[in-house]
Amino acid sequence: MKTLKYIALSLLVAASTTACKDDPELQTTDIGPEMTVVSVDASGVYGGKVDFEVAMTDRYPLSTLKAQIFFDDEMVAEEVIRTKTDGTYKGAVTLPFYKNIPDGEATLRLVGQNIRFGQTTVERPLAVSRPKPAYLNFVLNDVEYRMEPTGNDYEYAVTDDFPQKPQGYISTPELDDAGSVVTFGYDTETAGIVADSTDPIPYANSNAGEFTITFNLKTFEGSPFIKLLFDGTEMTMLDNDNYYIVTTLTQNQAYTLTGVADFADWNVDLDFFERKNASNPEELSFLPMTGMYKVTANFKHSYLKIEAMKSATELATLNDDGSGAIWAIGGTEVGKPTLKNAYGWSPEDGGMCLARVADKKYQLTLVAGISINASSFDFKFFHQKTWGGEFGGDDITTASDIVKINDSGNLGLVEGKTLDLGGIYRFTVDVTGGNTAAVLTVEKVGEQQLPPADITVNGTQMTQIDVDNYQLELDLTQGQTLTLGGGDAFTPAWINPDFFEAVSATSVKLVPVAGKYRITANLATKVIDALVLKADGSGLATLGDDGHGAVYFIGYGIGSPAAADQPGWTTEKGVCVPESAPGIYKMTAQAGLEGSTTLGQRFRVSGWSGKFFKNRGWDGLGTFSLAPGTEAFLSIAGDGNIEIASGVTLDEGATYCLTLDVTAGNDKPVLSMVKK
Incomplete structure (x- = not known):
């Protein structure tokens, strides 16, 4: 860094105009304010404040005072103070905290300007240095672990019992009298640790237990990383x-x-x-x-x-000669390595590459109940891992008696058929006859034992749907107690409050009216939920003309069991809301940010756009109206969609109750919302 001599100069701002003769002329001056440096710091530490105080007078009204820090000829920091009248102005500019920058001499430039663009500049040398605090803090889940100097240049370390991936950030103590603190987090774009960030640093050890975490305050290097x-x-x-x-x-x-x-x-x-x-x-x-x-x-x-x-x-794509790659993209009923990794119709996230096992032959192997739903699935084959070229219904055929291909090329189960739970199924696409004459074969090539959990409700064993999901259909009465058993003392992490109220750690009572319900248990998420069924169990309940049954929210803003699970405009994912009292459908949930995966945070704080329907389809209700007081939370858009009222944001973490009332008829639905 160079030291520049003291300068006081005037900047002439030239303005050329091509305006009409009646336009006002831009008034400028080549004379800047008179500036007297009352005081200025002669030194500073990276991440700390540099104080300055300047007296300014001018025959014209003042405009700004800028404090700029230069490393050589590059400006690295600036603080701007708005000025109007003559007087003394105080401020501070922060020295940036860069890695690998040595101690040295920078330049502090003070620039005063009036409203006619006249400028005066004063420069002072500034000695800068990297701080060496007595310790650093490693912040993990709001717990601070003190990092001590190791004796190596600028390196700090802490040894403790940590999880295998202690994802935290680094923080300094106060670096100067102004209380300046610098944090260090991870930047995914540069794949490294950077200053002024609290994004978790992806520290990772080979296993959990006692190990040492390090960070170098000069090089920004840390350990351990896998x-x-x-x-x-x-x-x-x-x-x-x-x-x-x-x-x-x-x-x-x-x-x-x-x-x-x-x-x-x-x-x-x-x-x-x-x-x-x-x-x-x-x-x-x-x-x-x-x-x-x-x-x-x-x-x-x-x-x-x-x-x-x-x-x-x-990524590879399918070439005209049959070489390259074929991709499978589909709903939430198929995913590798398990259904936990099923992203639905999101090609960038969920597209699965088939293995090219021979010339013009591609293979996808799935296990029923683990990587493919045994009773229902919907996916298709594409030429690439994006939308575009695909195998439509005229491009691919199959002779399988288990799997069918519809007119759009989507694969599903033949009516009345299911896959054997634990069965290993191989899907082979042969494009020997050309990419528009593909042939699909499906064969069961083995079996895999699924880990049973033997979950029970009131002593009745639930049916295992896949490796994590179980269900049981029961006729229940309002207020009836249900006791969960098995599954190594399975204790739910979240119970849908629209359907159940907790009685104990392993028992609940039914909240809605009497009827037939499908109770579901997910061992991975530890969620207990339910769906309302028709009385004969032939399918999901719908809203009848008498106002009884169930309703479904389809759209954006409401999800279950978390906001991230909102259905969008995918009808089959509509959120089921049961009848809590005759003609009354109630949903109680916490508010969470968009994409929240926190169980129970089912209402987005903003960004709603959806409706309640009579079924998981497009059978709508009449025009929604709002009960008195509900306009403080909701509004009805011109297209009839339910939205958050203009300028309103729900309180994150707060609980709200949303009620749909159809007691006056399905064509006169009334919405109400209250904060609990």
Whole structure:
């Protein structure tokens, strides 16, 4: 950094105009304010404040006083004070905290300006240095762990019992008399630790327990981070949960993945890899045809995902000669490695690459109850992992007696058929006859035991739908007590309050009116929920002409069991609301931010746009009206959609009760909303 001499200069602002003769002329001056530096700091620390005080007078009204810090010729910080009249002005400008910048000399430039653009500039040298606080804090889940100096230059460390992934940020103590504090978090774009951030740093150890976390206040380097090696080459960290590598994989060649302590328990896509050596689970044999692939290690789902690539940065697509790749995209009833990873019709997130097992033949293997719903599914094959080229109904055929293909090319179960729970099914797409004459074969190639949980309700065993989900249909009366059992003393984390009220840790009572209900239990999320059924159990209940049955919210703003589960305009995901009293349908929920996954936060704080329907379809009600006082929360748009009132935001974490009243008739629905 260079030291520039004291300067007092005037800046001439030239203005050329092409206005009409009646336009006012821009008035400027080449003389700036008179400036006297009363006081200014001669030194500062990175992240700290630099104070200044300047007296200013001028024959014209004043405009601004700017304090600017320059490293060499680059301005790195600026503070602007609005000025009007002659006087003394005080302020402070913050020194930025960059990595690897040495101690040295910067320049503090003070620039005064009047309303006629006349400027005066004063420069002073500023000695700057990197602070060495006595300690740092590692902040994890609002708990502070004191990091002490290690003796290495600017390095701090703390040793404690941590989870395997202690995702926290670093904070300094106060660095100066002004109380300046700098935080350090993670930036995904630069894949490194940066200042002025509290985004969690993805520290990760091979396992949970006692280990040491470090951070260097000069280089911004930290540890530990997981180092994954695929066949000896380090994988790149994509985000907190994903590491990847793009490489050429050769059919039948063995590869190893090292750096994951529990890799023996991970899911490996059996369309792509096979573990042949039980004593060495890190060794994998590649099954499909040789080519370029992206290998992604996903820690969230403990899954090794493989995708065919066209180049180092482009995913493969299906070529006219039948080479390349085919992708499966579908609803929430199909996903790898399990249904927990089913993203629905979201190609970028949920598209699954089929394995090219032979020339012009592609394979997708799914397990009923684990990676595909055994009783209902809907997905189709595409030429790429985006919308566009696809296998329509005229482009693909099948002779399967289990799976059908509709006119749009979507795959589903033949009416009256189900997959065997635990059955391993192989879907093979053959494009030997061309991409518009594909042939699908579906065969059961094995079975896999699902881990049973034996969940019971009042002693009756629930039916296992997949590895996590169970259900039971019962005729119930309002206020009836239900006792949960089995599942290693399964205790719910959340119970839908529209249907149930907790009596104890393992028992509930029914809130709505008497009827037939399908009770559901999810072992992964530990959620107890329900749906209203028709009296004969033939399907979901609908709102009858007499105002009894069930209603469904379809649209945006309401989800269940969390706001992130909003149905959008997907009818089959409509949120079921039961009849709490004759003709009254009530939903009680907390408010949460858009995308909230917190159980119970089912109302978005803003951004509603949806309606209640008589079924999971487009059978609508009459025009909604609002009960007195409800306009403080809701409004009805011109298209009849329910929205949050203009300028209103629900309080995050607060509980609200939304009621639909059809006692005056289905064509006269009335909405009310109160804050509990």
